[in-house]
Amino acid sequence: MRDSILIVDDVEINRDLLEEILEDEYTIIKAKDGIEGIELYTEHIDDLAAVLLDLRMPNMDGEEVLEKMADMGTLAKVPVLVISSEDSLASEKECFELGVSDFIHKPFDDQLVRTRVNNVASLYMYKEHLEETIEEQLKTIHARNANLIDFIGSVVESRSVESGDHVRRVKAYTKIMAEEMMESYPEYGITEHDVKIISRASALHDLGKIAIPDNILLKPGRFTEEEFEIMKTHSMEGAKLVEHMKNMWDEDYQKASYDICRHHHERYDGKGYPDGLKGEEIPISAQLVSISDVYDALISKRCYKDPFSKANAFQMIINGECGQFSPKIIDCFERRIDDFEKIADMQMSAF
Amino acid sequence: MDLRKVYAECGGDYEDVIGRLITEERVERFVKKFADSTDYDMLMEAVAQNDHEGIFRYSHNLKGLSLNLSFTELQKSSSELCELFRNGAPTEDYSEVLERVTRDRKRVVDAIRSNE
Numbered sequence: 001m002r003d004s005i006l007i008v009d010d011v012e013i014n015r016d017l018l019e020e021i022l023e024d025e026y027t028i029i030k031a032k033d034g035i036e037g038i039e040l041y042t043e044h045i046d047d048l049a050a051v052l053l054d055l056r057m058p059n060m061d062g063e064e065v066l067e068k069m070a071d072m073g074t075l076a077k078v079p080v081l082v083i084s085s086e087d088s089l090a091s092e093k094e095c096f097e098l099g100v101s102d103f104i105h106k107p108f109d110d111q112l113v114r115t116r117v118n119n120v121a122s123l124y125m126y127k128e129h130l131e132e133t134i135e136e137q138l139k140t141i142h143a144r145n146a147n148l149i150d151f152i153g154s155v156v157e158s159r160s161v162e163s164g165d166h167v168r169r170v171k172a173y174t175k176i177m178a179e180e181m182m183e184s185y186p187e188y189g190i191t192e193h194d195v196k197i198i199s200r201a202s203a204l205h206d207l208g209k210i211a212i213p214d215n216i217l218l219k220p221g222r223f224t225e226e227e228f229e230i231m232k233t234h235s236m237e238g239a240k241l242v243e244h245m246k247n248m249w250d251e252d253y254q255k256a257s258y259d260i261c262r263h264h265h266e267r268y269d270g271k272g273y274p275d276g277l278k279g280e281e282i283p284i285s286a287q288l289v290s291i292s293d294v295y296d297a298l299i300s301k302r303c304y305k306d307p308f309s310k311a312n313a314f315q316m317i318i319n320g321e322c323g324q325f326s327p328k329i330i331d332c333f334e335r336r337i338d339d340f341e342k343i344a345d346m347q348m349s350a351f
Numbered sequence: 352m353d354l355r356k357v358y359a360e361c362g363g364d365y366e367d368v369i370g371r372l373i374t375e376e377r378v379e380r381f382v383k384k385f386a387d388s389t390d391y392d393m394l395m396e397a398v399a400q401n402d403h404e405g406i407f408r409y410s411h412n413l414k415g416l417s418l419n420l421s422f423t424e425l426q427k428s429s430s431e432l433c434e435l436f437r438n439g440a441p442t443e444d445y446s447e448v449l450e451r452v453t454r455d456r457k458r459v460v461d462a463i464r465s466n467e
Contacts (some may be wrong), residue, residue: 011412013384017419020377056411085415107372107418 002049002125004029005117008037008065009054009083018052019103020081021113034060037170038068048078049121052104052162055082055091075099079126080119080122097133145249146200148258153203156169156210166296167203172343173292175199180332181288188284193252205264208238220280220303235265236274259283264290269324281348289330294322295333299344310341352379352466361461362424362455369419378420385420386463391456398449407436410452417459425455 004027009015010030011141019028029044031037034057038133041051051069055062062082069075079101084091094101101120103222104113128297153167178198182190190198212234216227223231238261246254263286270278298313314337316322318330324334333340354375358365372378390412397405410433417426430453435441452462 005430011390011415013381013388013416014419016384017372017381052395058408085411107371107414107421110373253421 002121003217004025004044004047004049005121005330006031006037006040006044006048006051008051008062010057011054014054014083014108016106018113021108021110022117025114033057034062034065036121037065041065041069041074042072045072045074049125050101050117050135051080052117053080053100055081055084055095060144061251063098065190066095066100070099077124079124080175081120082116084130091280121229145253148248149200149253152207153205156204156206159214160206160209166300169204169296169343169346170205170289170292171199173295173340174202174289176336176339176343177288177292177332178331178335181284184332184335185328190284194256196254197256198260198288201253201260201285202289202292204238204242204257204334205260206238207241207261208233208234208236210241214267218303222304232265232273235262238262258264258287259285259291262286264293266290267323268326271321287326291317291325291329291333295340298322310344352382352463354382355375355467357382358421359420360465361459363459364421364423368421376458379467381420382463383467385416385422386460388416390416391452394452403439403441407433410436413452415455420460422455423453425459428452428455 005022006029007015007018008031009018010033015030015032019030022028026049027047029040031040034151037053038060041048046331053062053065063067066075066080069080076193080099081102081104082095082100083104083106084095085106101124102116104116150167150171153171157165157167174186175195175198177192178195181188182195182300212231216223216230219227239258240256242258242261245257260283263282264276266272266275266277266282268279268282268287270276272282295313296315299310301307317325317333354369357363358368368378369375372376372381390409394406394409394413396402397409410429412428413424414433417423417429428448432445432448432452435443435445
């Protein structure tokens with residue numbers, strides 16, 4: 001609760017006079033010079049509704065106090081009103097440039113002092129309240145987006161009865177891969193924010209399977225060539241669906257989801273689908289999801305195969321038996337295989 | 352304390368001070384605080400040491416206080432003294448202005464003390 005006023009003035013009578021004028025409405029904290037002022041300011045920063053600051057003081061003058069406050073980055077939070085008897089306009093301009101909100105002119109007038117302090121203080125508190133509200137709402141929106149993406153992912157997953165919590169594991173592997181890539185290969189320019197976006201968007205990688213008929217999607221055993229061609233359309237179908245969700249979420253989500261849907265079956269050697277992209281033509285988000293998807297498919301039981309052991313799955317990927325990955329992707333995978341295996345061992349409820 | 356009398360005796364503006372500070376009780380308390388304040392003594396110490404910055408600072412303080420308490424005459428003389436030292440060493444003799452500050456300040460303190 002911001003209910004305190006800090007008065008910084010070297011003249012005791014001025015401090016006491018301002019205290020009397022304001023003490024009905026605020027808790028008053030008084031400092032006799034700039035040094036004491038900054039000490040008390042730092043100590044009470046979360047309780048302060050405003051600071052009343054004299055400019056001419058011994059030890060540390062008001063200007064220096066303002067510079068220190070600017071360095072602390074708190075001038076936007078707590079308004080400073082300068083106590084002034086200087087009637088020079090130039091110095092008022094300089095004060096505004098230094099971040100001062102308003103002035104208390106001498107001689108002090110009971111009503112004017114109250115009104116000015118109340119006005120500025122309530123404006124800043126209202127602003128702070130709005131900023132906090134917006135920040136909370138942004139958090140809510142982001143969480144809602146993420147939940148929605150997870151939900152859509154799990155709807156798709158629920159059609160393929162055998163895949164269990166595949167979507168959630170792929171998301172966890174993708175996060176590990178993206179973190180490792182950010183650390184080890186800064187050339188991709190992956191940020192903490194990107195890690196979040198890519199891992200969340202990975203939940204949608206098989207979105208296009210919604211367009212695959214049951215007799216193919218759920219077929220036990222091998223696909224015919226024709227069936228496989230239909231199965232392969234899920235990448236493009238997913239990308240098209242993401243395109244239709246254009247105004248639903250942030251652009252960065254949109255882009256990552258699109259790239260992941262469309263390109264998570266591309267291969268580094270150009271032998272993947274649907275576009276046959278080669279090497280770094282494949283968006284990094286899709287490369288990260290691709291290896292995660294392959295690993296999870298290997299260790300899981302599917303209607304057409306039994307699960308491979310974790311050791312086998314690791315070897316098969318390293319040996320390029322499941323399609324080629326970039327050397328950097330393989331390097332990240334090798335570095336974090338312990339984390340992959342931990343997730344592979346987790347029960348569904350652990351997510 | 353008869354504040355009207357105090358202000359009449361020291362060349363102050365009672366209507367102004369009561370208009371701004373609202374209650375007689377408050378004005379009386381702060382007027383007494385002024386009589387006990389040391390800014391004038393600090394000013395004289397700065398004069399004795401030829402400390403220009405100090406003279407500026409304490410005449411500035413006196414000016415501010417007399418503004419707040421509507422001691423019109425003292426405000427005028429202290430303001431004049433303050434201006435002479437605003438940019439460091441004064442360009443003219445300041446002894447006459449200083450005498451007026453001393454006289455005006457004494458009038459204020461005497462008026463307060465004699466009406467206590």
